[in-house]
Amino acid sequence: MNDLDLVPFTEESGSYGPGTPGRHRRKAERSSGKTLVALLVVVAVLGGIVLGGWYGVNKVRDFFTADDYPGPGSGEVTIEITQGQNVTDIGNTLYKADVVASAKAFVNAAEENPDATTGLQPGSYTLKKQMKAADALAMLLDRENRKLGPSVTIPEGLTVKEILPRLSKKTGIPLPEFEAAAKDPVALGVPEWGGPSPDKRVLEGFLYPSTYEFNDKTTATSLLKQMVALSVQAATRDELAQKATELGVSEWDLMIIASLIEQEGIEPDFGKVSRVIYNRLNETGALSYLQFDSTTQYWLIITGKGRKAIVTDAELKDPDNNYSTHVDRRQGLPPTPIGNPGDAALKAAANPEPGNWTYFVVTSEDGRSAFTNDYNTHLANIEKCREVGRC
Structure with a gap:
């Protein structure tokens, strides 16, 4: 009751004691002071919340956005991308040279551009200062802007046995050094899934086709590591991994399928060749065998017999x-990749074109194939293949 100022009248004092109107006035005056203090405290707290919220919102905004120049930039600056740099490293290099406003803007641009996965290559590039990050990335992906030193180009589809001598001839590094390095796929960076089992990894399939620079510090091991790193990067992109899961195949299977596609067709037909492979893997009887001559071609190469125009x-x-995938030999996929596939074949392996084809054969001089699911039609197509000298 005292707290509520409800003290009763007392006859002894002839007053309302502590509860007299005069006391009320004094209490009201003290209350007014307390109220003012409380009001100031509330204002301060609310102000702090508002300021804190504003600061927090800005911090969150800064976290999710990145400074970026509007472009187009001006002047010239030479940028050096070195072996082993990742996208963030490159972004920092560009930021320090004032090519981009922030490394994060460059990383964001690279994440939105699928070509950045394998397209960023070591070398010297001429760019402008204060460029939009996406424009800087485009210039780095443009091979015309790359100043090449001594280099070696590895085309799609070659086998390890064919690639190593080419590397040796171009770089001047003795072939035995490449052959020795190639014996240890694990040390070169081939992942656990890169073989029939983690303790049986293979290098075949992991020497990514591209152009590689070298200098007097390049070793057989460092060059092969670079090739393996690019291959793994290309084969493990999120979109490919997701598609492989949807198709019910492993990363290892995907690499083997890509190598088959690379050998069996030309790029315009890759999607259809891919579909034939998946259709046959899901077939029964004779059609469950791929019956690809290319797998035997690979066996001839690795056993020293070399490539042949026609397999007997x-x-x-x-x-x-x-490696024979013909009837009564090996059903399904060959034991390993049969060469080193490029980006187009990897994409086709994960994205087979819709269709019911189970047969195909080259029927034109430019290498295009005819596809069908009818055996008699396929026999007619084989005759066309002979007419153009491809069978």
Whole structure:
């Protein structure tokens, strides 16, 4: 009751004691002071919340956005991308040279551009200062802007056995050094999934086709590591991994399928070749065998017999040929990739074109194939293949 100022009248004092109107006035005056203080405290707290919220919102905004120049930039600056740099490293290099307003803007641009996965290559590039990050990325991806030193180009589809001598000849590094390095796929960066099992990894399939610069510090191991790193990067992109899961194949299977596509067709037909492979993998009986001559071609190469224009029936049925995918030999995929696929073949392996085809054969001089699911039509197409000298 005292707290509420409800003290009763007392006859002894002839007053309302502590509860007299005069006391009320004094209490009201003290209350007014307390109210003012409380009001100031509330204002301060609310002000702090508002300021804190404003600061927090700005901090969150800064976290999710990145400074970027509007472009187009001016002047010239030479940028050096070195072996082993990732996108963030490159972004920092560009930021320090005032090419981009922030490294994060460059990283964001790279994340939105699928070509950045494998397109950023070591070398010297001429760019402008204060460029929009996406424009700077485009210039780095444009091979015309790359100043090449001594380099070696590895085309799509070659095998390890064919690639190593080419690397040796171009770089001047003795072939035995490449052959020694190639014996240890794990040390070169081939991932755990890069083989029939983690303890049986192979290098085949992981020497990414591209142009590679070298200098007097380049070693066989460093060059092969670079090739493997690019291959793994290309084969493990999120969109490919997701598609592989949807198709029910592993990363290892995807690499093998890509190598088959690279050998069996030309790029305009890659999607259809891919579909034939998946259709046959899901078939029964004779159609469950791929019946690809290219797998035996690979066996001929790795056993020292070399590539042949036409594989013979005896070679297809050779009991020592564990890469033959013809009837009564090996069902399904070959044991390893049969070469080193490029980006287009990898994408096709993850994105087979819709269709019911189970047969195909080259029917034109430019390498295009005819596809069908009818055996008699396929026999007619084989005759066309012979007419153009491709069978």
